[in-house]
Amino acid sequence: MDTLTREEEDTVHQFISITNYPGEPYTAIHYLQETDWELERAIIHYFENTPEANETLNTNARRTTQQPVNTEVPEPDTNMDSSTSSFPLNILESLRRRLDNLRLQGSYIPLSNDDHGASSRGFLSLNSKDKLVYVTQLALYIPVLALYKISAIVLYTITTAFPFVKRITDRYSLNRHSSRSEPKGIDPSHIARNFISDFNNFYPNNNKIDFFEGGYTSALYIAKRDARFLLVYLHSEEHDESEKFINQTLLSEDFINFIDQHNILIWGGNVRESESYQVSNALGVTKYPFLGLLALKTSTTETPEGTTTSAPTLNVVAKVQGFVPTDKLVDKLSSQIERLEPTLVTIRAERQQEELARVIREQQDQAYQTSLQRDRQKQEEKRQKRLLAQNKEQWLKWRLSTLKPEVESSKKNEYARIAIRLSNGERLMRRFDKNLPIEEIYAYVELKEKGLLDGLISGGTNISKPEGFVYKFDFNLISPMPRAELSPSLDVLIKDEPVVWPNGNLIVEYNES
Amino acid sequence: MSSSLPTGFKDLPVSKGLAISTIIIPLVASLSNMKYLFYYAYDPFLIQYKQFWRLFTFQIAFLNESEVLLGIVLLYQFRSLERLFGSHKFISIIIVLYGYIIFITSIIATLNFYTGLKWINFMSSGPTGIILGIFFHFKEFIPIMYKFEIYGIGNNKLILNDHAFIHLIIFQLSISQGWKSIGSGLLGWIIGGLVCRGVIPGKQWKLPFWNSIQFKRSNPTNLRSNSPPIDPQNLGNTEQNNSDNNNIDDDDATETRPLASQFLDTFRRS
Numbered sequence: 165m166d167t168l169t170r171e172e173e174d175t176v177h178q179f180i181s182i183t184n185y186p187g188e189p190y191t192a193i194h195y196l197q198e199t200d201w202e203l204e205r206a207i208i209h210y211f212e213n214t215p216e217a218n219e220t221l222n223t224n225a226r227r228t229t230q231q232p233v234n235t236e237v238p239e240p241d242t243n244m245d246s247s248t249s250s251f252p253l254n255i256l257e258s259l260r261r262r263l264d265n266l267r268l269q270g271s272y273i274p275l276s277n278d279d280h281g282a283s284s285r286g287f288l289s290l291n292s293k294d295k296l297v298y299v300t301q302l303a304l305y306i307p308v309l310a311l312y313k314i315s316a317i318v319l320y321t322i323t324t325a326f327p328f329v330k331r332i333t334d335r336y337s338l339n340r341h342s343s344r345s346e347p348k349g350i351d352p353s354h355i356a357r358n359f360i361s362d363f364n365n366f367y368p369n370n371n372k373i374d375f376f377e378g379g380y381t382s383a384l385y386i387a388k389r390d391a392r393f394l395l396v397y398l399h400s401e402e403h404d405e406s407e408k409f410i411n412q413t414l415l416s417e418d419f420i421n422f423i424d425q426h427n428i429l430i431w432g433g434n435v436r437e438s439e440s441y442q443v444s445n446a447l448g449v450t451k452y453p454f455l456g457l458l459a460l461k462t463s464t465t466e467t468p469e470g471t472t473t474s475a476p477t478l479n480v481v482a483k484v485q486g487f488v489p490t491d492k493l494v495d496k497l498s499s500q501i502e503r504l505e506p507t508l509v510t511i512r513a514e515r516q517q518e519e520l521a522r523v524i525r526e527q528q529d530q531a532y533q534t535s536l537q538r539d540r541q542k543q544e545e546k547r548q549k550r551l552l553a554q555n556k557e558q559w560l561k562w563r564l565s566t567l568k569p570e571v572e573s574s575k576k577n578e579y580a581r582i583a584i585r586l587s588n589g590e591r592l593m594r595r596f597d598k599n600l601p602i603e604e605i606y607a608y609v610e611l612k613e614k615g616l617l618d619g620l621i622s623g624g625t626n627i628s629k630p631e632g633f634v635y636k637f638d639f640n641l642i643s644p645m646p647r648a649e650l651s652p653s654l655d656v657l658i659k660d661e662p663v664v665w666p667n668g669n670l671i672v673e674y675n676e677s
Numbered sequence: 678m679s680s681s682l683p684t685g686f687k688d689l690p691v692s693k694g695l696a697i698s699t700i701i702i703p704l705v706a707s708l709s710n711m712k713y714l715f716y717y718a719y720d721p722f723l724i725q726y727k728q729f730w731r732l733f734t735f736q737i738a739f740l741n742e743s744e745v746l747l748g749i750v751l752l753y754q755f756r757s758l759e760r761l762f763g764s765h766k767f768i769s770i771i772i773v774l775y776g777y778i779i780f781i782t783s784i785i786a787t788l789n790f791y792t793g794l795k796w797i798n799f800m801s802s803g804p805t806g807i808i809l810g811i812f813f814h815f816k817e818f819i820p821i822m823y824k825f826e827i828y829g830i831g832n833n834k835l836i837l838n839d840h841a842f843i844h845l846i847i848f849q850l851s852i853s854q855g856w857k858s859i860g861s862g863l864l865g866w867i868i869g870g871l872v873c874r875g876v877i878p879g880k881q882w883k884l885p886f887w888n889s890i891q892f893k894r895s896n897p898t899n900l901r902s903n904s905p906p907i908d909p910q911n912l913g914n915t916e917q918n919n920s921d922n923n924n925i926d927d928d929d930a931t932e933t934r935p936l937a938s939q940f941l942d943t944f945r946r947s
Contacts, residue, residue, distance in 0.1 A: 400760075400762075400763075402761055402762050402818060403761065403762060403763045404762075404763045404765055404766055404883075405763060435761060435820075436818060438820040438821060438822055441819070441820045442822055444760075445681060445683075448683040449683075449760070450683055450687045450688035450689065451688045451763075452760065452761065485688070486688075
């Protein structure tokens with residue numbers, strides 16, 4: 165997050181606030197990186213790739229539309245859908261269920277205190293007041309229910325007898341769906357796939373035209389990124405000339421070869437979908453069927469300082485509206501393509517070079533970073549070592565100053581006589597206070613080994629113990645017969661350790677490492 | 678993205694014609710004091726004066742100014758439907774609606790005649806019914822582009838979409854003559870729905886001789902459609918004329934040409 169520029173940071177915040185991104189902010193960055201910091205596409209990309217996000221979006225949308233309904237008193241039509249199509253079987257059963265429903269939701273006249281179990285105990289066990297309420301309810305509900313059931317039966321009969329009635333009243337007929345399409349949580353690639361399958365069903369052609377499976381925005385992006393020609397086809401199924409145009413022009417061999425030859429990206433949409441309709445308005449279409457050729461174009465302006473060439477932008481370079489025979493269409497498009505192909509080729513080459521340069525730079529960067537890291541590591545290790553040595557030295561000094569002096573031989577039973585053989589073969593004999601921990605022996609040996617004991621035995625120097633430092637002895641004291649290891653413990657006292665109490669024989673053994 | 682159609686009536690001759698006639702006919706009628714031509718009532722016009730031509734004229738013109746205004750606004754909106762259907766289909770649907778409304782009106786008149794009742798005596802003047810019928814198609818085929826919310830006091834919220842304004846205008850139009858226009862609006866709406874869903878025949882019917890009408894109409898646009906290829910004009914129906922012209926140009930290329938055409942040709946061949 166810290167490596168981003170201010171602009172990019174803003175984009176990330178926008179992205180998070182728009183998508184309600186649940187994770188940590190820095191994890192959202194890769195969505196934006198994948199789409200070169202284009203917010204719109206990043207959002208589409210995010211919703212396409214995370215089904216959970218899409219799901220929450222949909223439920224949120226649903227919740228906002230349904231909220232007013234939910235807060236109202238629940239109407240007794242919870243199972244309306246099932247009963248309109250199926251024959252009413254058990255009126256009393258459904259009535260009972262409905263009453264229970266109402267009771268649970270607590271939305272009717274308050275009954276007596278123990279009304280909660282009333283329905284489960286049955287009618288006979290109710291007290292007189294409950295009975296009265298129950299009967300009144302029945303009397304109120306039966307006419308309504310009967311009317312509802314009767315009308316359902318009548319409608320059912322009518323629709324079975326006269327199928328065409330369904331066509332008038334049916335809210336979910338074929339054309340209903342697409343015409344009422346509103347910008348919902350549906351992703352554009354889904355709509356595009358629908359269009360492609362419809363197109364291939366209505367005009368059987370073995371998928372001769374390879375329509376782009378994605379939204380208009382992503383088609384634009386790809387055309388821009390790869391510097392390709394983009395052909396936009398807007399289809400109106402209700403238009404008289406659409407069928408003729410598709411069968412005679414779009415699906416003709418010449419046209420398809422033409423598209424393949426020039427590697428043209430083709431995007432199609434039905435104008436009954438909201439997205440395509442907006443595309444048609446944006447492109448200023450006045451007549452269907454419509455084909456529009458889009459390409460990157462640089463515009464050159466002449467100024468007193470010389471000619472300046474602007475950055476390439478995506479422009480509509482040719483529009484074909486209404487029915488056109490194939491040869492005309494190919495002529496028209498190829499004249500534009502020939503005119504603009506050189507520009508695109510240069511742009512592509514430039515992009516390639518940029519990309520190459522970028523890759524090289526990235527590699528160099530990476531190499532630099534790794535070497536930098538190695539250096540840092542080395543430095544760190546060195547520092548650690550130095551610190552350790554420093555601490556050790558300090559500790560040794562401190563230990564020297566706190567080492568207890570040898571016990572007088574006159575004090576019987578107060579000391580342990582310990583014979584130690586050092587690593588260089590020297591033999592020592594020392595009396596240790598029995599109330600000292602084992603660690604004292606270790607410290608003594610260590611100091612002896614380091615040759616520090618030869619100087620002054622006890623110092624008045626005030627050397628403090630290095631904080632948080634635990635001295636690690638790099639040797640062990642071994643009792644040879646029977647072999648036993650003595651550990652440098654601070655808790656175990658000498659008098660409690662049978663190996664050295666009342667007297668012991670120890671050998672210094674250095675660790676392997 | 679822009680949210681509306683390209684302005685104007687380019688390539689939409691039917692909408693253009695309808696919009697113009699919606700203004701011109703009431704204007705001429707009121708200037709020449711001939712508004713009476715567009716009234717319809719079973720009694721006295723049909724039963725007493727035997728003026729059966731009134732069945733055919735009452736839908737032609739609105740008789741008051743506010744309706745003219747609303748009608749034009751609506752027809753201007755409905756041009757997106759003409760774009761979607763194509764002019765031929767659009768005019769055919771309008772004629773079918775016109776025919777069905779006449780048919781229903783005459784059935785009511787016949788009923789009145791045989792029973793001696795005076796059930797629905799008046800029909801509203803003007804194409805209210807036709808507009809409502811087209812409106813049904815509009816709702817069916819034109820997608821909603823955007824929604825917006827208006828927050829009221831407390832938790833109240835009004836969700837509207839871009840069709841809401843058209844609904845408002847439709848409502849205004851259909852109440853403008855009271856029960857008369859509500860009735861004919863409802864009638865047009867129902868007929869539009871039935872035609873659109875294919876319950877009653879008429880959806881597939883096409884105005885005959887359309888192509889010949891088209892050719893006559895598109896001849897004057899020839900010159901325009903030879904402009905540079907960046908802006909294609911009428912490639913559809915004027916295509917043949919174009920290609921003819923091009924051939925002629927090629928033949929004439931060797932001859933001396935007038936200065937103007939030389940000029941034009943340099944641009945044409947770029």
